Amino acid sequence: DFSQDVNYRYKMEIPKIHTEGAGNGIKTAFENLEVIAEKLQRSREMLIKHYTFSLGCDYVDQQPTILFGKHDQGTITKTLKSFIYNYVLCRHCNNPETKFDIQEKKIVMTCAACGKNYDLLPKSTLPLVAFVIRKNFETEQKKKKLIPIDFMVNKIAKIPMDSMKKQLLEWANDGELQQEEIPALMISGYLKNKETKQILDLLPLFNDKELIPASTHIYFLYALELLIKQRYEEFKEKPLFAAILQQFDFLKPESLEAFRSETAEPFVPQEFHDECIEMAEKYYEWLDQQEEEIEEEEEEEQ
Known part of the structure; x- marks a missing residue:
């Protein structure tokens, strides 16, 4: 009945309860529910929901936890034992x-x-x-x-650069790669090596046939903004942002246009985002020129 252990290794916390109110307003206060949940290494919310499911009652989330209705010590203890049996003890x-x-x-x-x-x-x-x-x-x-890309950058930066590509592929094969983690991995590599060429090794992973669709490319651009914010003086003095964008030709035009449109939702303040757009102006000029040349060629072919 869970109350005895021949090796005296485990002790079950006895539920402490008292009744409050009377009549239709009667309720049971569970004084040490949180302590019991902690000792069982299960969440307080999970234990509460077990009681509400088992007893068919509602509750008030406060200290102590309030269960509506009158529930005696035997019922509370029996319900706790069923929780331990189903969700704590090894089968x-x-x-x-x-x-x-x-x-x-x-x-x-x-x-x-x-x-x-x-x-x-x-x-x-x-x-x-x-x-x-x-x-x-x-x-x-x-x-x-809620998690901003710069948090993931710092977290993922612990991965050695030489194993980053292998890690990307493993996560992709396991179906565990989140779209926000991909640019974070690349920016982490940049921050550690301070050389753009180091993350160019990861470029083959960035195309529609591999890991991410074009619709997620804008996350890479947002991550770059966070990089600029961290290394502002370096980016301000040199046209690095435009140069980096030109290197990453996997970025789709629609993503680049969305990045500089009024509907963009960057992870940096709007004023700083506008400044980043100015830093990338030479790249956008080059991009517009490329599009014009393509249109002219298409017209000539017609």
Whole structure:
């Protein structure tokens, strides 16, 4: 019943509760729910949702956690034991040394005691599994929107330059490469080596047949702006921005036009973005000239 362990290794925290209110307004205050969740190495929110699913009640997210309705000590303890049985104890060795790995379509439980792992699937009889997966997905989506490219640049900069291309390919093959990480990898290489030619080795990875569609090229331009911001004096004195853009001929014209349009949403202040556009003016002049020559050639052919 989880209350005894022959080796005296594990101790289960006893739930501490008290009743508040009366009649239709009666509720149960769970004083140490957060402590219990921490000791079980599961999130407080997950444990709360288990109680609401199991008891069919709503709750108030405060300290202490409030569960609507009157729930006695036996019910609270029994519900906690079912949580431990389903989401903490290893199915193979029965030890509570499992780790959660929340993936896109399942939760992988890995046991540190016996080394085995198994899956919890959202289509199972455990309603909490689907909730945890969905909640994790929503959290990850919010993180992607909030994390600026310069943060990823600093994080990914730890990868040695000579292994960067290999890492890109591995992530791409595993389907784990996010579009924002690609320019971050390249800019990281630039920051470490201070030579544009070093990241030219990665150019074969940047085309529509490989990793990213043309619609994501603008992220590379935004990342370049962050590079300029970090090395402003160097870029201000020399036409480096225009020179770099000319090197990266994989960039699609529509992305370049979107970058300098009024609808652009850069990761730098608008005033600085406008200054970057001025720095790239020579490149845009060259690009416009190339387009004019192409149009003239097409007219002559007609």
